[in-house]
Amino acid sequence: METNRSFAVNVADAVKTVDGETENNSVDAKLNDNPTNDFQQWQALSAWSIVSNIFSTLKNILSNGFAIVPIVYTGWQQGFDMQWGILASSVLLILVTIFAIIEWRKFRFRLHNHQLEVRRGLIFTKKDEIPLSRIQNIRYEQPFYFKPLSLGTLVIETAGSKKDEAHLAALDTLQAQTLKRLLLNLSHTKVTSTDELQQANSQQNIDNTQPIVRKSLADLVLFGFYQNNFIWFAVIAGPIAGQIDWDKIFDSPLAQQFWLWVQQQTHQNIGLQTIMLIVALFAIYSLFSLISIVAAILKYHPYQLDKHDDTIQRSGGVISHQQDALAIKRIQLVQVQQPAIARLFNRWTLYFKQVKGHEVEQKTKQHMLVPSVKSTEIESLLASIPQLSGGASALPNSYKPIHINWLTKRIVLPLFPAIVLTIVGYYGHHSLEFFEFTWFAATMIMLAIYIRYKQWGYVVADKVIWQHSGFFGQQWKRVAFEKVQHVKITQTKSQKHAQLAYVEIGLASGNVVFPYIPTSVAQQIVAQSLNATVNNNQNWI
Structure with a gap:
């Protein structure tokens, strides 16, 4: 600068x-x-x-x-x-x-x-x-x-x-x-x-x-690889694939020779062919990731994050050099995200979320970020910004799960359409494949609901509350009580009987939801938020 x-x-x-x-x-x-x-x-x-x-x-x-x-x-x-x-x-x-x-x-x-x-x-x-x-x-x-x-x-x-x-x-x-x-x-x-x-x-x-963090070219390559948004490729490639004559391609001499080579290498073993298919898909993903990797390098290299007085400043960019400045007091939420592939490399992406609006990190719906952060780096990185509200910097080692009632009320939902389709299929004399597909789909949905449930959790500390969520990947959200604008507690009749509550914490950057947590914890969140607000006369932005 x-x-x-x-x-x-x-x-x-x-x-x-x-x-x-x-x-x-x-x-x-x-x-x-x-x-x-x-x-x-x-x-x-x-x-x-x-x-x-x-x-x-x-x-x-x-x-x-x-x-x-x-x-x-x-x-x-x-x-x-x-x-x-x-x-x-x-x-x-x-x-x-x-x-x-x-x-x-x-x-x-x-x-x-x-x-x-x-x-x-x-x-x-x-x-x-x-x-x-x-x-x-x-x-x-x-x-x-x-x-x-x-x-x-x-x-x-x-x-x-x-x-x-x-x-x-x-x-x-x-x-x-x-x-x-x-x-x-x-x-x-x-x-x-x-x-x-x-x-x-x-x-x-x-x-x-004061320098906070520097990221090498290798870090940015890794960031581009695991942060790849493959869904856009599927959205664009799907309609195009529908225009291609696949029968003509499969009948071509080149495709026939390739399939013959696969059979020779795998000796027509289904297990080996499945492994080869997975390797091929991973290769396609890696090829598509080149776009994301190049974009990450061009946008962020050489990446550096510094603290200057009461602001944090990010600079980098190969073709278009950028310098972002963000007042620390305007940080509403710290989010640490780990996509599924990033878990293989033990890397996280850290976001400083601000007042909700059109973010500096354009088109990503995210705020100022730190790419490719190791688990051991997160605590030292947050600790180097002492003005950050809440003070807590280390990621929790574990979390308290939400109540199992959340799971039981949702996991049975796929069973009803599966039972109805089974009855209709029985009287309609459908094939065995129809029943297999119906119950396979229902099982997959129930498995997805269970995985989602296992990822939901929270940790209440002195000045902050952490929320853990995710599916194949995972993420932590760190909410400082002094940044809380409102707390909304709702209860259904069954939740009230089980002394559970649905808690929504409102911040200037958006809402953070804690479903099916004990009423005592919900009251604790309210009390600590009010206490932090009373003892802090600074503006929440």
């Missing part, structure tokens, strides 16, 4: 203008020597922001276009008119470029009266006034096309927003880093005298950055 000199001062408090007259002249004289004072005036973006707007718009179109892949493929198979395709693409590019130019011409921003003001629009002008105290995340990114020009982009998100509040593209690197530090510190520091101004200046020159 740049270490250019800037002042953590509240411009609105330090400089007040009434009818053209400036108050606090001594402080104003100091501020006028600082280039950051320029941010008080309306600022236009560089013309290079047009390029950024074009790329971002096309990226959004392509990233949300997975559903049209099968349609395009089907149209291509049935005869696609290349001329119409080129014409449509050209018209789209022209329209996107026109909109980007208009957006650039109308976009202005400035720091004024404790807030960042942004003026923008296409047809109509829209003015956003963002209070500095609401700023939750600031991401600095430098796409490959901005690196030779020493330009960068600031993406600013506020608490509870559903989208990025401000996207300041094509800023000079020095200007972007200065503005970033101002936005992070203005809401916390108010300067009303020359002495306080000088003190703020000296604090800015002190490098308070």
Whole structure:
């Protein structure tokens, strides 16, 4: 990160203008020597922001276009008119470029009266006034096309927003880093005298950055491998596979020779053929994982997470360099997730979840993350952030399971349709395969319900409560009682008789549910949440 000199001062408090007259002249004289004072005036973006707007718009179109892949493929198979395709693409590019130019011409921003003001629009002008105290995340990114020009982009998100509040593209690197530090510190520091101004200046020159974690290239390769979202491949490949003539492929000489080779190698042993099938599926998964691995490297390498004063800052990215900053006090929930394949490598992914909104980690529905973390690293990583609410850092070794009534009320549900289908099949003289499939499906559903039940659990500590859940993988959620906004307890008639309760803990980042836990534990959660709130007058965000 740049270490250019800037002042953590509240411009609105330090400089007040009434009818053209400036108050606090001594402080104003100091501020006028600082280039950051320029941010008080309306600022236009560089013309290079047009390029950024074009790329971002096309990226959004392509990233949300997975559903049209099968349609395009089907149209291509049935005869696609290349001329119409080129014409449509050209018209789209022209329209996107026109909109980007208009957006650039109308976009202005400035720091004024404790807030960042942004003026923008296409047809109509829209003015956003963002209070500095609401700023939750600031991401600095430098796409490959901005690196030779020493330009960068600031993406600013506020608490509870559903989208990025401000996207300041094509800023000079020095200007972007200065503005970033101002936005992070203005809401916390108010300067009303020359002495306080000088003190703020000296604090800015002190490098308070403390390294928390670094991730090697091998760690990111492993992260991309186990974090692979194979379901998207199935969604896209499924419709395409339906267009392929599989009989023709299976009857081809190459397929026949391959099947003959498999029979020779396995000696027609079903067990060996099953093993070979599993190996083949794993190879296909590994091949598809290359996309995820490359994406992880390009986005995060070289990954580093640092603590700077009261913020944690992540940086990395090969093609598009990014720097994310998150105020520690805004972390609502710590989630540690371990997908099924990650369990083979004893690796976790740690997430710092913030106020619910459009997250810095775009398109993943997750917040700032630490990839490929070993179990032994989690405690030291959380302990290195002492400002984190709750204090508890070590993952629990075990958990208390939810009551077995949750299982008994659900595991019998698949039996009723299986019995009904069996009766219908008996009088309908269905084949044996019909009954085998019916009871196999019912058994698999009951097994899935049992696995889900075994993963549900909780641990109540002094200042936090942990929730354990999962299916093939597992995850821990760490909830600090002082972050709790509300606790909702519901009971059915049978739950009340068994002294059980369904507890929903509300946080600014979302709700955490604890089903079928003892009423005494539910009351303990309420008591500890109220006690933490009474003894802590800080804002929960």
